Amino acid sequence: MHELAITQSIVDAITDRVGDGRVRMVHLEIGALAGIVPDSVCFCFDLVSEGTGLAGAELEISRPKGRSRCRECGSEFEHEDPIAACRCGGVDLDVLSGRELRIVSVEVV
C-alpha cells in the first residue's frame, strides 16, 4: 500500500507550499506506468488530508499514457501495460512517458 506514503508526500509537499491556505482542488498527474493506483490515492487522500488545509479538496488526476521507443527497431508506440512489446517483437524499450507522478497545481481559497 505505497499509495498511503505517496499520498502523504502529496499532502506534505502542498502544505509546505501553501501553508494554512485552504485548498479547494489538487491537480495530479499519475502516469499509466507509474505503478500507482489513482483510486487508492483518492481513498488515502481523505484520511491523510484530515485536519489539514487540504481536507475536503477535490482531486483531479490526469493519466498520461505510456509511450516507449523500441531499442531494436526505433519505432515509438503507446501502451497501458508496464509489460509491453513492440510490433517487431522487441521488448527492450526506452520509456518516454507514462511514469509521471507530479503535483501539477492546486487551487487555493
Next chain:
Amino acid sequence: MCRTCGCGEDEDVRVYEPTEAGHEHPRTREHEHGHEHPHSRHARTIELGVPVLAKNDELAARNRERLKEIGAFAVNLMSSPGSGKTTLLERTIRALDGARPVCVVEGDQETPLDAQRIRATGCRAVQINTGAGCHLDAVMFADALDRLGPPADALVLTENVGNLVCPALFDLGEQARAVIASVTEGADKPLKYPHMFQSADLLILNKIDLLPYVEFDVEQFAANARRVNPRVRIMHVSATRGDGLGAWTEWLLGRT
C-alpha cells in the same frame, strides 16, 4: 505502545543499533516546516509542477553524494519476505572476510532480529523498524548512515522491507539495486511484479540447492525476468550452501 517500556514510540519509524539486553529510544522522524502563510479569500491557482517524491529524491541524491565522497557503495536488496536476504548477507559477510569494509542496514516493520543476526557475524549493523510502513525511504536511510558512519570504501548492504511492490518506488540513495528471488517462489514473479524487477541492476536467484525438490523452471524465470528487464544480470546462489557466492562477492568487490 512500545512493548519494552510502554513509551508509545511504535507509531513512528525507529532507527537504532540493537543491543542484546538494553533498549533505547531511537530518534523519530522530524517534520520539516518552512512555508509561507498566504491568507487570500479569493480562489487562485498555484502552479507547482513538482514530482510527488521530490523531497525523497533530493535527499536520496544527497545520500548518494555522501557515499560517493568516501568511496562507499550502497546496494539496496529487495525481495518478497522469506527469499533469504538476511541469510545471504550473513554468508556474504563471511565470504568477503574483510576484503572490503561492510556495514548493514536492516529494514523490517518490527523487531531487531535481523540486525542482531548480522551483528553476530561481527559486522556493524543498524535496524530500521518502519512500524506501519512497507518500505524504506531516503530519510530513514540518511538516519541509518548517520548511525553507521560507514568507513571509506565500505559496502553498505541495505536490506529493504520484504515486499515486491512499494520499495521499488523509493530511491534511498543507493548506487545499485539487487532483487532477490528464490526457487521456492513462482518463476512468474517478474511478470507479476514488473516495477520491482524493472528497477533491478542485478537479479539473484537464491536457494538453488532446493531445485531438486521443487518445481521451478530456471529458464522460464530468466525469460520472464528478461521480458521486463532485458539486460539484467542474473546470478544463481545458495546462501545456505554457498553455491555461486564467488560471482556475487566478486561483483560487490568490483563496485565503486
